Amino acid sequence: MSEALGVRSQGSGVRGQGSGHTPATVLSQNGKAYRVDRPAPASQAAGVQLAARGIMKSYRKGSCVIPVLRGVDLDVRAGEFLSIVGQSGCGKSTLLHILGTLDQPDAGSLQLSDLRIDNLSASRRNLLRNRYFGMIFQFYHLLPELTALENVLAPVMIGQGMVRYWANRRQHKDRARELLDMVGLSHRLKHRPSEMSGGEMQRAAIARALINEPEVLLADEPTGNLDHSTGQEVLSILRSLNRQRQLTIVMVTHDDSIAEGADRCVRLKAGLVEHV
Amino acid sequence: MYKLLLCWRYLRTRYIALASIISVTLGVMTMIVVNSVMSGFSNEMQTRIHGILSDIVFESHGLEGFPDYQWHAARIHELVGDRIAGMSCTVHVPAMLNFQVGGRWVHRQVTVIGIDPETYSTVSDCRQFLQHPKNRTGADIFTLHEGGYDQQDHLPGARIVARQGLENAGLERRRQMLKRERDLLEMRKRTMPQALRPAGPRDPFEAGPIPNEAAADDQGVVVKHEAEALSDAQFPGIVLGYALASFRGRDGADYFLSVPGDDVKLTFPTAGTPPKAVSATFTVTDFYESKMSEYDSAFVFVPLSTLQDMRGMIDPQTGAKCVTAIQIRLKPDADLNAVRDKLRASFPAELYSISTWRDKQGPLLAAVEMETSILNILLFLIIAVAGFGILAIFFMIVVEKTRDIGVLKSLGASRGGIMSIFLAYGVSLGTVGCGAGLVLGLLFVRYIDEIRRMIERLTGHEVFDPTIYYFQEIPTIIEPWTIAWIIGGALLIAILASVLPARRAAQLHPVEALRYE
Numbered sequence: 001m002s003e004a005l006g007v008r009s010q011g012s013g014v015r016g017q018g019s020g021h022t023p024a025t026v027l028s029q030n031g032k033a034y035r036v037d038r039p040a041p042a043s044q045a046a047g048v049q050l051a052a053r054g055i056m057k058s059y060r061k062g063s064c065v066i067p068v069l070r071g072v073d074l075d076v077r078a079g080e081f082l083s084i085v086g087q088s089g090c091g092k093s094t095l096l097h098i099l100g101t102l103d104q105p106d107a108g109s110l111q112l113s114d115l116r117i118d119n120l121s122a123s124r125r126n127l128l129r130n131r132y133f134g135m136i137f138q139f140y141h142l143l144p145e146l147t148a149l150e151n152v153l154a155p156v157m158i159g160q161g162m163v164r165y166w167a168n169r170r171q172h173k174d175r176a177r178e179l180l181d182m183v184g185l186s187h188r189l190k191h192r193p194s195e196m197s198g199g200e201m202q203r204a205a206i207a208r209a210l211i212n213e214p215e216v217l218l219a220d221e222p223t224g225n226l227d228h229s230t231g232q233e234v235l236s237i238l239r240s241l242n243r244q245r246q247l248t249i250v251m252v253t254h255d256d257s258i259a260e261g262a263d264r265c266v267r268l269k270a271g272l273v274e275h276v
Numbered sequence: 277m278y279k280l281l282l283c284w285r286y287l288r289t290r291y292i293a294l295a296s297i298i299s300v301t302l303g304v305m306t307m308i309v310v311n312s313v314m315s316g317f318s319n320e321m322q323t324r325i326h327g328i329l330s331d332i333v334f335e336s337h338g339l340e341g342f343p344d345y346q347w348h349a350a351r352i353h354e355l356v357g358d359r360i361a362g363m364s365c366t367v368h369v370p371a372m373l374n375f376q377v378g379g380r381w382v383h384r385q386v387t388v389i390g391i392d393p394e395t396y397s398t399v400s401d402c403r404q405f406l407q408h409p410k411n412r413t414g415a416d417i418f419t420l421h422e423g424g425y426d427q428q429d430h431l432p433g434a435r436i437v438a439r440q441g442l443e444n445a446g447l448e449r450r451r452q453m454l455k456r457e458r459d460l461l462e463m464r465k466r467t468m469p470q471a472l473r474p475a476g477p478r479d480p481f482e483a484g485p486i487p488n489e490a491a492a493d494d495q496g497v498v499v500k501h502e503a504e505a506l507s508d509a510q511f512p513g514i515v516l517g518y519a520l521a522s523f524r525g526r527d528g529a530d531y532f533l534s535v536p537g538d539d540v541k542l543t544f545p546t547a548g549t550p551p552k553a554v555s556a557t558f559t560v561t562d563f564y565e566s567k568m569s570e571y572d573s574a575f576v577f578v579p580l581s582t583l584q585d586m587r588g589m590i591d592p593q594t595g596a597k598c599v600t601a602i603q604i605r606l607k608p609d610a611d612l613n614a615v616r617d618k619l620r621a622s623f624p625a626e627l628y629s630i631s632t633w634r635d636k637q638g639p640l641l642a643a644v645e646m647e648t649s650i651l652n653i654l655l656f657l658i659i660a661v662a663g664f665g666i667l668a669i670f671f672m673i674v675v676e677k678t679r680d681i682g683v684l685k686s687l688g689a690s691r692g693g694i695m696s697i698f699l700a701y702g703v704s705l706g707t708v709g710c711g712a713g714l715v716l717g718l719l720f721v722r723y724i725d726e727i728r729r730m731i732e733r734l735t736g737h738e739v740f741d742p743t744i745y746y747f748q749e750i751p752t753i754i755e756p757w758t759i760a761w762i763i764g765g766a767l768l769i770a771i772l773a774s775v776l777p778a779r780r781a782a783q784l785h786p787v788e789a790l791r792y793e
Contacts, residue, residue: 094787097786097787100686102685102686102786102787102790103785103786103787122690122691123690126685126688126689126690127688128688129685129686129687129688130687130688131688135686135687137683137686137790141679141680141682141683141686141790142683143282143680143683143684144680145282145285145286145289146281146282146285150281154278154684154687155687155688157277157278157281158278158684158687158688158689158693159688160277161277162277162280165277166277208687
């Protein structure tokens with residue numbers, strides 16, 4: 001599967017581990033003491049990678065509390081391409097942020113394989129975001145001061161100490177170039193985001209999300225800011241990543257036609273999941 | 277790694293932040309310049325003060341002084357002899373200096389110091405301030421020389437301005453005056469009506485008082501050298517403070533009211549009670565210029581024994597001569613205050629006042645020190661103001677970078693990592709600011725006189741008037757430790773000012789930061 005993208009075979013030398021890492025191995029790479037917070041529930045269906053149970057989240061605006069998520073249950077199976085659709089403001093982005101440990105739920109739990117991750121310490125969640133999740137956003141969110149290549153390398157720099165990064169910088173750069181090549185940006189390595197088109201920026205963002213070989217790719221309206229054909233290109237990249245690398249993808253969109261590209265679609269309405 | 281990379285990129289792309297550190301640069305520069313000038317100034321002043329004063333001055337309260345210098349000297353040697361490098365006795369008396377300029381008398385209030393030239397040079401560097409090269413190297417300073425007085429300031433660092441009027445000073449001047457006097461008398465003799473002439477032929481150069489001289493002498497003064505008044509032999513020598521007999525014009529050149537070779541009159545009190553004023557004629561043999569205007573315009577030196585005789589400072593019982601002060605020079609490593617305290621403990625304070633040269637000029641030295649510290653506080657406040665500038669601009673940059681901070685957090689960056697980006701940014705800016713301030717400050721100090729002259733040319737105002745301090749150049753001393761403190765303080769302020777924005781950046785919630793538009 002990975003040969004088709006031509007990435008993993010060489011990239012594995014950098015991490016020395018390939019795709020088979022679980023959250024437990026990711027966290028123990030940090031060298032810190034690691035403890036499973038509670039035993040894995042037996043009820044979980046086989047192959048469920050990310051399980052959200054009763055997620056509640058509300059925002060406070062002055063004195064009035066606005067509930068956004070009112071008990072969302074969601075299972076993301078390993079290797080599936082799941083799309084979450086819903087109207088603007090229904091809480092789908094919030095759900096995605098919670099899934100990606102960027103935000104913490106007011107109530108409920110989040111289970112990654114057999115590890116509860118919503119109540120981990122900040123440094124462990126940083127580590128999870130760096131190694132286990134890849135994220136792409138509607139507005140690409142590339143760092144404007146860095147070139148495309150440096151943007152792609154940013155997660156590696158963040159995840160590794162200066163000395164370690166410097167020792168392997170050539171390998172890292174080669175890998176980043178391959179990824180940019182894969183998304184069709186080999187001619188834009190030294191360009192700043194301001195010199196690139198929206199589609200190019202989003203493709204660079206995908207390359208950045210993939211550099212640390214994540215298990216789950218979280219995409220927040222990846223096509224929301226692109227025209228139809230460019231959006232389709234981005235979508236096809238995601239689809240091929242899912243097909244050829246068995247990458248689990250959770251994509252949030254308000255556009256039903258985009259959502260149809262996914263294996264499975266979950267509709268979010270008024271803070272609750274409507275299964276389609 | 278990303279921290280350094282981003283910090284570097286922020287430095288390269290945000291020149292507005294450099295504007296905020298220009299104030300740090302200026303503050304550091306000003307502090308370096310001010311401290312260098314102040315320490316140069318105070319060092320120069322201490323050298324001048326110390327040049328004329330001995331290390332420790334042991335003096336009586338009254339003008340009568342104390343008899344038996346030998347006994348006192350032996351006692352002092354007994355107490356602190358191991359630390360003494362030289363000792364000399366002197367007589368200090370307030371006096372009035374009178375001299376004629378263009379036929380009119382000029383009076384100056386002075387302190388006359390009777391010194392023993394042999395021993396006095398062992399306690400004070402006074403000799404190096406004299407204007408005749410021979411006097412500086414050990415000739416009798418109270419004997420008039422043939423010409424050769426410095427026509428230019430011999431002290432190092434002084435501006436070269438020719439001194440008009442010193443070219444004929446010395447014995448040559450005396451001969452000229454004598455000739456003029458003779459011509460005048462000759463002419464008067466010729467033109468005087470026969471009836472007014474004294475009976476019988478009388479040569480004024482043979483003997484007897486000369487009418488002019490006699491008129492000048494009042495109150496029945498003992499002028500034992502009167503007979504030699506119109507020969508080129510001299511009266512007892514006197515060394516005048518430079519500023520007593522000269523004044524400095526706006527052009528920096530000195531104009532002399534009296535030069536070596538001229539005679540002056542000194543009026544001073546006798547030793548008895550009540551003191552009577554007596555006058556005596558002295559011949560100016562040299563000037564001394566310590567460049568400390570307080571001394572140069574107040575002190576005159578005469579031979580000790582002459583002054584003692586003229587004042588009658590003789591103990592009637594023993595016949596020993598009295599002195600009013602003992603000057604002590606210590607060995608270079610001796611502790612001034614310890615020696616002073618030991619002497620104070622052994623001699624009754626109601627009879628003797630014992631002080632170090634620092635005590636004598638204590639208020640002046642303390643004032644300079646206080647000025648320096650107040651200036652430092654004020655200037656450091658300038659850097660603190662600059663710190664608030666950094667704070668404001670950094671907050672702006674953090675706000676501008678809010679979304680990027682969210683992105684970094686979503687990629688797994690820790691709080692510490694985000695914080696260190698902005699801290700490193702602040703430290704780099706602080707370092708650049710301090711470095712530029714250091715270089716500019718040192719350059720300013722190096723070329724301070726050129727800068728001064730340029731400002732004077734541009735504005736037409738005199739920035740540094742040499743007649744006030746008798747400095748021709750602005751003195752500067754660069755003290756490495758002071759500079760280290762300044763740089764350290766400025767860096768600390770830059771770091772403190774970047775801590776708050778960096779903390780704020782680190783504490784941003786990733787989701788809110790990502791949403792920020």
